[in-house]
Amino acid sequence: MMNNKTSRQDGGCQQLLSALLAVATAAGVVAAPMASAQTAYPDRPITLVVPAPPGGGVDTVGRVLAQQLSLQLNVSVIIENKTGAGGVVGARYVKQAKPDGYTLLLNANHQIVNPMIRPSAGYDAIKDFEAISIVGRVPLGVVVSSKAPYTSIGELFAAAKAHPGDIAWANSSTGTAGHLGTELLRSRSGADTTLINYNGGAPALTAVMGGQVTAMVEPLTSVLPHVPSGKIRVIAVTSAQRVPQLPDVPTVAESGLPGFEMNSWYAVWAPKDTPMAIRKKVADAVNAAVHSQMFRDRLEASAYQPEGSSPEQATAFEIEQAKGYQALVDKVKIKVEE
Numbered sequence: 001m002m003n004n005k006t007s008r009q010d011g012g013c014q015q016l017l018s019a020l021l022a023v024a025t026a027a028g029v030v031a032a033p034m035a036s037a038q039t040a041y042p043d044r045p046i047t048l049v050v051p052a053p054p055g056g057g058v059d060t061v062g063r064v065l066a067q068q069l070s071l072q073l074n075v076s077v078i079i080e081n082k083t084g085a086g087g088v089v090g091a092r093y094v095k096q097a098k099p100d101g102y103t104l105l106l107n108a109n110h111q112i113v114n115p116m117i118r119p120s121a122g123y124d125a126i127k128d129f130e131a132i133s134i135v136g137r138v139p140l141g142v143v144v145s146s147k148a149p150y151t152s153i154g155e156l157f158a159a160a161k162a163h164p165g166d167i168a169w170a171n172s173s174t175g176t177a178g179h180l181g182t183e184l185l186r187s188r189s190g191a192d193t194t195l196i197n198y199n200g201g202a203p204a205l206t207a208v209m210g211g212q213v214t215a216m217v218e219p220l221t222s223v224l225p226h227v228p229s230g231k232i233r234v235i236a237v238t239s240a241q242r243v244p245q246l247p248d249v250p251t252v253a254e255s256g257l258p259g260f261e262m263n264s265w266y267a268v269w270a271p272k273d274t275p276m277a278i279r280k281k282v283a284d285a286v287n288a289a290v291h292s293q294m295f296r297d298r299l300e301a302s303a304y305q306p307e308g309s310s311p312e313q314a315t316a317f318e319i320e321q322a323k324g325y326q327a328l329v330d331k332v333k334i335k336v337e338e
Helices: 004-039 057-073 085-095 110-117 153-162 177-189 201-209 220-226 276-290 293-302 311-332
Strands: 046-050 077-081 103-108 129-145 168-171 194-197 215-219 232-237 263-271
Touching (some): 057 103, 057 276, 057 293, 085 110, 129 311, 168 177, 177 215, 177 311, 201 215
Parallel strands (some): 168 194
């Protein structure tokens, strides 16, 4: 016959066992959703921030990409235009977002340049973001008014050297690929030319077509629609190879500046510390998207060249590009006065 002491011990053991089972059961209930959450990305809409106004080159690429990413990831990908300060406002917004893969940034190469030329940019392009994938690139065109007599870069720079200060270049926005291409041309040629700033590519191209300025460097996405009108003449392209849309137009390198290359390129970034598993999943989706037939059909006519890359490749590429941009910025002293 058990004594009272033994009975109390058995009762205590039963209570302890019941408590442990309850804890274990609760832990299992909690652990299952956690494991599911880690493998379910994405399970809700993704915001793709475009730090440029609707209708421009970055926005156009972003909207085509968002449509394809929605199909690849099986969730809605929503474009959110956050403009201001040449792309800085949108970049800051993404920098401060939660690093969970649901807020991403689609931007051109001035994402890298802005902190170099804007003292108040408020972000480090390499340290504050995770590069996900290079989306693609667009060569730039060196254009002059059809009223101008120049048919080659050689003729243009010969005139600039013969008449210092008389040749004026239009600039759409400080720090863009077109601006950097212009500065690199002016630096490499040694010609004394004037730079006139405009508020965007459209008014700058209008000034070229009207003959108010002599020349401009601008992504072919913006240039090609105006070529059939005959109001502008493309005298060179800045890519390493000629482009199919303008097979008779030489590259700048062919035109007397060996090794010259400057493109407008686009990439997807995420906030710092976004898990690599998420970055790789988005990169895979970007790669599939940019090589889809719909993507090619929508953008190929504008000389857009799809790329796609892994996060590691994208990071290495942006670091390499940053070195070249910094050297040019330092040499010609590009800076936005704020």
